[in-house]
Amino acid sequence: MKVKLVYFAWVRERLDKPEEELDLPETVVTVADLLAHLKTLGEEYETALQHENVIRVAINQEHAEHDEPIAGAREIGIFPPMTGG
Amino acid sequence: MKVKLVYFAWVRERLDKPEEELDLPETVVTVADLLAHLKTLGEEYETALQHENVIRVAINQEHAEHDEPIAGAREIGIFPPMTGG
Amino acid sequence: MTMSLTPTIRVQSEDFDLQKEVDKLTAGRTDIGAVVTFSGLCRDEGGALSALELEHYPGMAEAEMRRIAELAIERFSLQGLTAIHRYGKIAPGENIVLVIAASPHRQAAFDGANFVMDFLKTSAPFWKKEHAASGEARGWVPAKDADDSARDRWSKITESPARGG
C-alpha cells in the first residue's frame, strides 16, 4: 500500500523532512503498526517517534486513534500534540 | 431638609418632570418614608410610585435600599429597575 | 500584574470601533495574551421595532460602570478593561454597549467581560424604551428575572471550573 506521510513541528524537524511517499508492507494494519514500522527505518525515526503515546496521527486530514486501521489512507499526518490558539 | 430629586424612565414620564427641589419634613427618615411622603403630594406621585417594591432609589448617585436613612442626601434618584446593556 | 489600573469608562451617543478600542487597551503592551470583547446590539424583534431609546442617569451611570469594572479587574486580575455604553436613539443592527477585558490567559478575559455585562445589566442606571416599526413609542422594556439570575450566579462561584492558558 502506497501512502503519503506528512510531518509537522518537532516530528518534522527530527526526521528532517516535511513529507515522503512510502510503500507499506501488508503487515501494517493499524496506526500503531505504522509507527512501529517507521521506527525500523532508521535512527531518526526512532528518535522522532520514541514517545509513541504523545504522537498524534491524522488519516486523510482527520484525527485517528492509534488502534484505528489505516486502510484507505491516501495521506497520513504525524505530529506532536497541538499548541495553537 | 432640602433635597434634589431626579426621576428617570417611566417614573419621570408619570411625574411629567425630570427633577425638582423639595423641602422634606423631619418625619422623613428612610427611603421608604420618602416614597410614602411623595405619594401624599398628588395623584401623579401615587400613580408613579404605586408599586413601591419595584421602585429603585439612589442617594447621591449610589444605590440605596428602602430601609436606608436619607440623612446627608443632596440628590436622590428615583427610577424603575434598570434595563441597560 | 496587579498594579492599580484604571478602567476606561464612557457613556456616549456616538458609535464605537472595536478594533480602535482594543488597540487603545493593548497599545505598547507585550504581556496581554487574551482579549475578549462583548458588543450588545439593538434587535428589531422580528421587525416589530424601529429603534430603542436609551435613557441614563448622567454621573451615576459612569460611577456604577466604574465600580463594576473595578470589581472585575480585582476579581479576575485583569490587565485592562473598557466599558462603553451608548444613549439616545439606536436603530436595529447598531451597537448599544461594549465591554473589553484583557488578561494573560483566556478564561479570565471571558469571565471578566461576562461578569461586567451581568452587573451592568442589573445595576447601571440605563433604561430602554421601544419604538414600534410604525414610529410611535411602545413603552419601556421590563426588567428580566433572567438578568438577576445571571448576576447572582457570580456570588455562588468562587473559582471558574477550568483555567486554560
Added chain:
Amino acid sequence: MTMSLTPTIRVQSEDFDLQKEVDKLTAGRTDIGAVVTFSGLCRDEGGALSALELEHYPGMAEAEMRRIAELAIERFSLQGLTAIHRYGKIAPGENIVLVIAASPHRQAAFDGANFVMDFLKTSAPFWKKEHAASGEARGWVPAKDADDSARDRWSKITESPARGG
C-alpha cells in the same frame, strides 16, 4: 433561527481587524443581539521571547476549525461564527487567533466563543515554536494539561447555569 449557516474559517499570515470581521458577520442583520470576540495575542513572557512561529497542517487546519465551528453553531444556536488563525512569525503584542460568535442573547455568544477556543487549542493542527529575545529558536511550546481540562469541561455541562437576555 436554525437555518443551516456557514461559519467563516480562515488560516492566513496577515493580521485581521476585529471591527471589519464583526461587520462582515452582522452586515444587513437586525436579529443579532450579542457579539463576543476572542483575540489571542503573542506574549513576550517577561521579555524572554522575540517571536512565536506558528506552523500548521494546511487543509486539515481549516477542516478542523470548520468542524469545531459547526459543533458550536449547533450546540449554542449561534447566528454567526468566524474563526481566523494566523501562521508564520508573530511578534509580541500581535494577534494570533480570532473567534467571533453572534447570537440573540449574550450567554450563548460567550459560551460559543469560549467553546471554540477550548477545542481549537487542543485539536486544530497548529504548533508554536518560541524564538528567544536573542533571536535563536528556543524550541516548541509543550502542550498543557490545563488545555485538555478546559476542553473536557464542555462534556460535563449540559446547560449553562444562567441565561441572561
